[in-house]
Amino acid sequence: MDKISSVSKVELTNSDFVKPFRILYEQDGTKKIWDCIKIHDSVTILIHNVSRDVFVLVKQFRPAVYINQAASHGETGSEVNTEKVPGHLGLVYELCAGIVDKNCGWNEIAQMEVLEECGYQVPLSCLEEITLARGGTGVTGTKQAFYYARVTDDMKVSAGGGNVDEGEMIEVVEISVAESLTFAMDQSIEKPVGLIFAFLWYHQYKAPKSIS
């Protein structure tokens, strides 16, 4: 999964996934411009396997993270020297997530992503909405829905790994709930803020409280 080679940056002319555009507006009479990117809304799922008290995460190569790593290693040109910037630097731990690109309930999209990426067939009744937030406010402004899915070992029906037809390569990783806060705050582990939020949410609102 982390054997990355032949990396180059090219100009984006058209895309099925993102559309850059500019907004012109006036604020209190002052003319302003703001450059944005249109992307899909998304769903994100904190999967808790209660049979073994572990969180189920996905680990995947993220080109955007990789290219930022390359820049930190002085590789800012259009070609990246992959000897100097090995592919594992673009691997990221994330919650199971997917874009809202189908006309159905967001909870159904969450259910599909849990199956596709992590191999659990979870009934909708085991999916709880945590909250809805903005995935990004500066550039995209899209919505991101967070769900909590309680799963058991007997809901595991496949290895997961993502949609092979779309070329997805995903490793399913388990983190014990007991170690999850240390994991969340470890800066040496690449992860998005949504993962940290979800782990903290669990410990604040869901974790059994010990009696002192």
Ligand SMILES: O=c1ccn([C@@H]2O[C@H](COP(=O)(O)OP(=O)(O)O[C@H]3O[C@H](CO)[C@@H](O)[C@H](O)[C@H]3O)[C@@H](O)[C@H]2O)c(=O)[nH]1
């Ligand atoms: O430029 C692109 C963009 C996407 N894809 C494919 O599109 C699919 C997208 O996968 P999906 O699981 O639906 O979305 P994610 O990539 O997991 O993205 C979600 O999870 C991210 C991490 O939480 C968030 O940043 C995003 O907003 C959210 O949509 C995959 O097959 C990709 O291979 C491409 O091939 N090229």
Ligand SMILES: [Mg+2]
């Ligand atoms: Mg995904």
